[in-house]
Amino acid sequence: MSARQEADRVEILSGVFEGKTLGSPIALLVRNEDARPQDYDPLRDVYRPSHGDFTQEAKYGVRNWRGGGRVSARETVGRVAAGAVARQVLAKVDIVAWVERVADIEATVNPDTVTRDAVDANIVRCPETATAERMIERIDGARKAGDSLGGVVAAVARGVPAGLGEPVFDKLEADLAKAMLSLPAAKGFEIGSGFAGTLLTGSQHNDPFYDAGGRVRTRSNRSGGVQGGISNGEDILVRVAFKPTATILREQQTVDEDGHDTTIKARGRHDPCVLPRAIPIVEAMLALVLADHFLRQRGQCG
Amino acid sequence: MSARQEADRVEILSGVFEGKTLGSPIALLVRNEDARPQDYDPLRDVYRPSHGDFTQEAKYGVRNWRGGGRVSARETVGRVAAGAVARQVLAKVDIVAWVERVADIEATVNPDTVTRDAVDANIVRCPETATAERMIERIDGARKAGDSLGGVVAAVARGVPAGLGEPVFDKLEADLAKAMLSLPAAKGFEIGSGFAGTLLTGSQHNDPFYDAGGRVRTRSNRSGGVQGGISNGEDILVRVAFKPTATILREQQTVDEDGHDTTIKARGRHDPCVLPRAIPIVEAMLALVLADHFLRQRGQCG
Amino acid sequence: MSARQEADRVEILSGVFEGKTLGSPIALLVRNEDARPQDYDPLRDVYRPSHGDFTQEAKYGVRNWRGGGRVSARETVGRVAAGAVARQVLAKVDIVAWVERVADIEATVNPDTVTRDAVDANIVRCPETATAERMIERIDGARKAGDSLGGVVAAVARGVPAGLGEPVFDKLEADLAKAMLSLPAAKGFEIGSGFAGTLLTGSQHNDPFYDAGGRVRTRSNRSGGVQGGISNGEDILVRVAFKPTATILREQQTVDEDGHDTTIKARGRHDPCVLPRAIPIVEAMLALVLADHFLRQRGQCG
């Protein structure tokens, strides 16, 4: 989806010895190898609308205008690398994310059965082939128009044991919400039935318990695998809304560093739609939160 | 909206001396004074669907079945008390929350101008009078039917300075999302344009900057006052989805503590709709997150 | 040792149900019941030398001059109550602290065999009877002279499993040092051989390992049960230096709140020697640190 090519070679700086983790912190280093800082020269003195340029300056009094520094979504490579370690901790948990919607093009995907292979079968990472093709076409249109698109990523974690989450402040859904809203361009979060669930009555919405051969399960999963802030053993289901990318190749109204009105027109290799790239990142954040709570639960409750 | 009457008298245990905070932790104690534990006797051995009963048991191997303990929304009184202190820190910030939607009955409220008085003018805490009446009527219907309703609370914080938020993990919207999803019955969170914003293109969605007489402002506020994880000086706008209350007065399928199929029918003074009661709680969480980040920002950037 | 009588009745506010902990936070309330605030009136406008009066004012711009607020050692009752809970977590660990030295009167106590009964056998909590009598006599002399004494508390934790501690920053001895130096009047901390061990050579100081019937043990314990920041299964041995109490009943040079030179002469029921009262507090802090690390270790390493 993007013209940027990053090898993303990971160098392990610490914490691993003879093929095993040591228990001490694991430091992983991924260098930017395909940076083109000159692409950012026009951004030196002006703020990209709805980007982090202005707020970095407002907060720190200084900013890295050349590529955005911490504001660049390139920082998420560290999350993905850490997520790979978290997945080792969660050996029995199966995590899959997918592009559920791009603009108004929406796929209907069964979270019980969706697979990584189906997600990775196309470039837009939507496991519904026909819908994926429409998404790709729409994204190509946006690229040609110098514009950008948003959408929704959905994710499921299957095999999560009951008991994860630390009410009242560190409820599992609270930490998941924080993790997802810490992602660049994220504007919304849902667990289970989310906003749509608010249209139901309690008798429609509640998930009835039943005896599933000696294990307590629920017949529906509008809870999204979490009740009272603690996992109930059903699939964890979350959705994340990503706004259209802020950096577009069209002229926009803005101000310069002196606060004077001006216009900006970005250039460079900016994604017209971050959704496909967000898949591994959402999976990583899901894995990290679950791994944290798995360790906390083992600590507290043995 | 509820038959439960709590005086909610606060006893200050520490941290205040001769009418001033001391800088040391402030401990506030509010005792439950209208508890009717006998109402909970039928819940001793069975799990309420979509409630925290089962998960508390799954996590800790023990639970307070008499009133729910930490699972009870009564715990939020502590949040409201703490929020009142946080507002002292945020002297120049004006925070207002309101019920935006109950089931499918939705109000259109202007966040720039909504006032506390307008919100408090009716029992459902929706500042649009006609809509409020329809909401009240719908809630009364649900109560009579032994059922419950969900909806959406919106909130605005006006006068927040630019610069609050600590990327990458403690972005302002990330901490707001966590705070809101830590609330009982919360299933979704949005900042600014939220899920709806994903239907726009970047050129439609971006908030153009302009010179507002020497101060950089944005013409629209789809960002919800946050860009790149840091406040930009515009109004902070958030929405929280609350599911219909889990405890309903209808018979439901469930299991008992031995894992056997059974039914449950709650009694007691359970709210058919928590939305109106959620208003001060959402405001408190908003105030607490902003106060935390205000202090962090002062610490880091002076 | 003190004329102050506190019943120290503990009210459990939360976290316990039907005689069991619930997994949620346990709040314990102990009210001051024998306060005599009028004793503090002379302290309203002047700073007690080497007390926290001045620094509280310097930090917060306000202070509780009536009893000292957080500066009062009365705050340690919360530590003792929490320590009692921590000991439940550490069922197999045996913790004993004792007064090792008051001024220059020192006891020689074997940490392998010292018992709680021996410590509690006298009012000064030194398990060596003859030495205890000399300590009591010296403290009585200090009281009559309106003066105060310091000394050293030693503590042992027996039965601590190997593996507790989180290098590099949260080494076990680091957290123990922090816990002990957070106590009022603490000025020094040692683990194992401490300062005296610096007089030895490595060949004298090292603890040789040997095979103790299938378990690795050390022949000596100059390490104090911790090597490389992690417990090694031997007894944890710590010492804490407590300065002589700052509040004395003699006239002292000081300044008033306006910064003018003046004198102060305290009255009231101030301990001439805090050492005996420090015993349960040191034990509590030892238990809390060990319990924390026990849970962390179970979390990380299962």
Added chain:
Amino acid sequence: MSARQEADRVEILSGVFEGKTLGSPIALLVRNEDARPQDYDPLRDVYRPSHGDFTQEAKYGVRNWRGGGRVSARETVGRVAAGAVARQVLAKVDIVAWVERVADIEATVNPDTVTRDAVDANIVRCPETATAERMIERIDGARKAGDSLGGVVAAVARGVPAGLGEPVFDKLEADLAKAMLSLPAAKGFEIGSGFAGTLLTGSQHNDPFYDAGGRVRTRSNRSGGVQGGISNGEDILVRVAFKPTATILREQQTVDEDGHDTTIKARGRHDPCVLPRAIPIVEAMLALVLADHFLRQRGQCG
């Protein structure tokens, strides 16, 4: 003092742009360039007495026997690098540490006047020339004997404002104690009068306040610049006890990984005395704790 030569070149990975810090985390990388892993081959299967070999294995079930990994004092290079950044925050604070004692050879140094130049004037980093020469001679003797020595490092921070420290748990001396006891080979910590102060009476020990031309100061400084957990504006004075290095070139009793009795005789470039190398590390930890509390105080009290 050591035959090991490390260039200690620092690569700045993040957080600095065009010569200025960005406000975002600063990542610094120093690679080990003079490692001789083959020196550690004899340590593969046996535990060095009083070293972290055994406890790492006991905790994690695995260890980096080749150089010790996190157990190596080489990890402190990160502390020194971070301390250099902390000193930028503490522009008005002057921090100097020095070797006060090696074994029983002790210098009497005035903390009010000791300078960095005086400390760096000799290889053992003791500012008293004649004493330094005796220390060097003693260390050379220990090296020839394949043995090691311990001692005491003292440090002063001058110009620290009153008000730093967060009672009750994060008292300034508590965080300093933790920081120092997190250092390899540290076995003791003192602030101000420390253990020696316990021999005085309160009337001897208290630091009288006086009006120093409009500023409240103390005539003595047995408090070590901290009263009630908060800095009082006087010099911060700390001492750290370092045991003799565990790794010595003499044969010692130990066990192997199977728990069988054996002997060990290390080889390689191990310091016979870590004290001189500890100077920049102690200074760095002092700077880091003070910088943390400076930022916290600015956050809380503005």
